[in-house]
Amino acid sequence: MRRTGSFDCPSDAARAVDPEDWRRLMPAAREAAGRLAAAGDVEVTQRGAVVDVATARGPVRIRRPSRN
Template sequence: MTDASKPTQRRLEQAILSLLDQRVGRSICPSDAARAVYDGDDEGWRDLMDSARRAAARLAAAGEVEIAQRGHTVDPDDARGPVRIRRPQ
């Protein structure tokens, strides 16, 4: 799998922020952003999952979001398995 293009990466970042604005006080899954950006009608959004996690990591580094596992903030580089994305608490 290749990395998503820069425009797709930017769209993923925008989707993450937009979804969080719509779900005030709640978290989202990287798959929510991948589904929002994917243009097809099948399971192709799964190909964007790694890119969505990287987009979330960039936003976390900028202080715009936090990456969480089991309710605790984690370093995106150390996170293994399912994560949630939320606004900083």
């Protein structure tokens, strides 16, 4: 069960805003993920590897940054 306010991918956020027409919100959701990643607040991943959301094609996930 997903916690309120917690999203794994940009489409989760878009669906929370507009369940009927969420696809139109995807560019803005991915841009927001990119801004958060650039600020170091999140990491955007694809198949477990950190990627640049601006160049990634297909589904991506958002996670808290790993602290090494």
